[in-house]
Amino acid sequence: MVDFLISRATQEKLTEELRQLKVVRRPLIAKALEEARAHGDLKENAEYDAAKQEQGLLEARIRELGDKLARARLIDDENITGEHVSIGCTVTVKDLKTKQEEIYRIVGEGETDFALGKISLRTPIAMGMIGKKVGEKVEITIPAGVLKYEILKITVGTD
Secondary structure (H helix, E strand, C coil), X not given: CCCEEEEHXXXXXXXXXXXXXXXXXXXXXXHHHHHHHHCCCCCCCHHHHHXXXXXXXXXXXXXXXXXXXXXXEEECHHHCCCCCCCCCEEEEEEECCCCCEEEEEEECCCCCEHXXXXXXXXXXXXXXXXCCCCCXXXXXXXXXXXXXXXXXXXXXXXX
């Protein structure tokens, strides 16, 4: 079952993190466990307990990344035209109340970084703009109230 959409860059980042965990971190933790076992009694061995806990966290992250990659659907930037707002687009809007311009990049889940203007396509703001074209006005209900935007510009990728 496809659970969420990701960009090629995010897919590559997650794949590399998974590789690092399996190829680099897993052997290091195995070695730490082996060394801790060599110290004798495991009941009172803090090094062994710490290594086991780290191993558990590592294996959980490996499962999480593997599951995410298996359920993700790749959004190919080549299919994004910029004719209307969609995932992978950068949208410049004017807040009709404050007259301020704001820029949002519509991204897949796991790529969200509000400080950089990257919002998930599942947020109310993104959902309110998806499918709209330059010049259209949108009203978007968010927990804090209603946003009224005019779409000024749509570009593919980062701008």
